[in-house]
Amino acid sequence: MCQLLGMNCNSPTDIVFSFEGFRRRAGITDHHSDGFGIAFFEGKGVRVFRDDKPCSSSPIADCVKQYHIKSLNVIAHIRKATQGVVNLENTHPFMREIWGENWVFAHNGNLKTMPDLSESRAQPIGSTDSEAAFCYMVEKLKVRYHKKPSDQEIFNAVYDIAAELGELGTFNFILSNGQIMLAHCSTHLHYVMRKAPFGKAFRIDDDGVIDFNDFAKPNDRVNIISTFPLTKNEAWVKMEHGGFVMFKDGEKIHEVVGEYKLMEDDGTQCTQSRVA
Numbered sequence: 001m002c003q004l005l006g007m008n009c010n011s012p013t014d015i016v017f018s019f020e021g022f023r024r025r026a027g028i029t030d031h032h033s034d035g036f037g038i039a040f041f042e043g044k045g046v047r048v049f050r051d052d053k054p055c056s057s058s059p060i061a062d063c064v065k066q067y068h069i070k071s072l073n074v075i076a077h078i079r080k081a082t083q084g085v086v087n088l089e090n091t092h093p094f095m096r097e098i099w100g101e102n103w104v105f106a107h108n109g110n111l112k113t114m115p116d117l118s119e120s121r122a123q124p125i126g127s128t129d130s131e132a133a134f135c136y137m138v139e140k141l142k143v144r145y146h147k148k149p150s151d152q153e154i155f156n157a158v159y160d161i162a163a164e165l166g167e168l169g170t171f172n173f174i175l176s177n178g179q180i181m182l183a184h185c186s187t188h189l190h191y192v193m194r195k196a197p198f199g200k201a202f203r204i205d206d207d208g209v210i211d212f213n214d215f216a217k218p219n220d221r222v223n224i225i226s227t228f229p230l231t232k233n234e235a236w237v238k239m240e241h242g243g244f245v246m247f248k249d250g251e252k253i254h255e256v257v258g259e260y261k262l263m264e265d266d267g268t269q270c271t272q273s274r275v276a
Contacts, residue, residue: 001080001108001110002077002078002080002106002227003025003032003078003080003108004106004108004172004174004225004227005018005074005076005077005225006074006076006106006225008222008223008225008248008249008250009222009249009250010219010221010249010251011072011217011219011220011250012071013070013220014069014070015076016064016065017201017208017210018226019061019064020206020208021203021204021230022055022205023036023055023056023061023078024056024206026054026055026056026078027054027057032055032078032079033078033080034052035054035055035088035090036051036054036058036061036077037050037093037106038064038074038075038076039074039075040073040074041071041072041104041176041178043178044101044102046095048095048104049063049064050092052086052087073176073178073181075093075104075174075175075176076106077091079091079092083127083130084126084127084129087126089125089127090126090127090131092105092106094106094130094131096134096135098138098142099148101148103177104175105137105174105175106130106173107133107134107171107173108173108189109170109172109187111130111132111168111170111171112168112169113169114129115132115133115135115165115168116136117136117139120135120136120138121139122136129169136161136165140157141154144157151180151248151253151254154246155182155244158175158244159184159256162244166184166186170186180246180248180253181223181247182244182246183239185241186242187241188227188228189225189227190228190229190236190237190239191224191226191237191239192224192234192235192237193222193250193252194216194220194221194222195221195250196220199212201233202231202232202233204230205230220250221250223247239258240257242258243257243258244256
């Protein structure tokens with residue numbers, strides 16, 4: 001399957017340290033070599049770089065490294081194809097308009113059944129289950145709310161859709177509109193918050209080291225989300241199955257920790273959510 005990377009922060013920050021470790025998993029330390037993409041929000045706009053070549057050796061990824069773009073929200077993806085051929089239109093992240101905003105989505109997993117898009121105004125361009133799931137989500141959100149709702153209402157609505165699509169297979173994803181970032185875990189997803197007091201971080205995939213004291217301001221807060229931890233010495237939080245979290249301005253503002261089974265009086269099981 002694929003791997004995900006996201007960043008949400010309260011001050012424009014570049015993601016090069018994390019991205020350089022992450023991209024090595026696309027052919028050097030792991031085998032996610034079927035294309036990559038990365039999206040940087042800049043105000044209402046989005047700067048997107050995608051390539052159907054391995055991220056570890058892509059000149060486009062080299063450009064991202066050299067560019068040092070600073071952003072409040074970034075989503076990146078390295079692909080190991082499960083559905084859809086290896087080409088540019090099947091490369092994540094995907095972008096669609098919702099409520100007059102750009103929304104960006106990247107998925108790790110495999111949906112065994114495709115959602116019904118026969119009546120949807122949002123249609124996929126490529127042939128992946130991921131883009132189809134995003135189109136389904138876009139349509140459901142637009143039907144549920146004709147105008148942009150509150151952050152809490154968005155959280156609740158996306159959680160409902162994630163639970164529905166999660167019944168069709170593995171559904172790890174990161175979603176953002178440049179203001180908030182949402183992450184849902186089916187199998188593997190981790191996050192870490194970097195804030196004062198800052199220190200050094202040591203990458204897992206190579207010998208890269210950074211001292212955040214050399215770059216961060218005292219009030220900076222940066223959340224990094226990744227399929228698997230990118231550093232050896234930081235306190236990464238492993239999300240549980242069914243876990244769902246929203247970040248904004250470098251803060252975790254809503255979270256469903258996970259799902260667990262309870263027995264009803266008649267012996268049947270029901271699923272409930274644990275909220276942080």
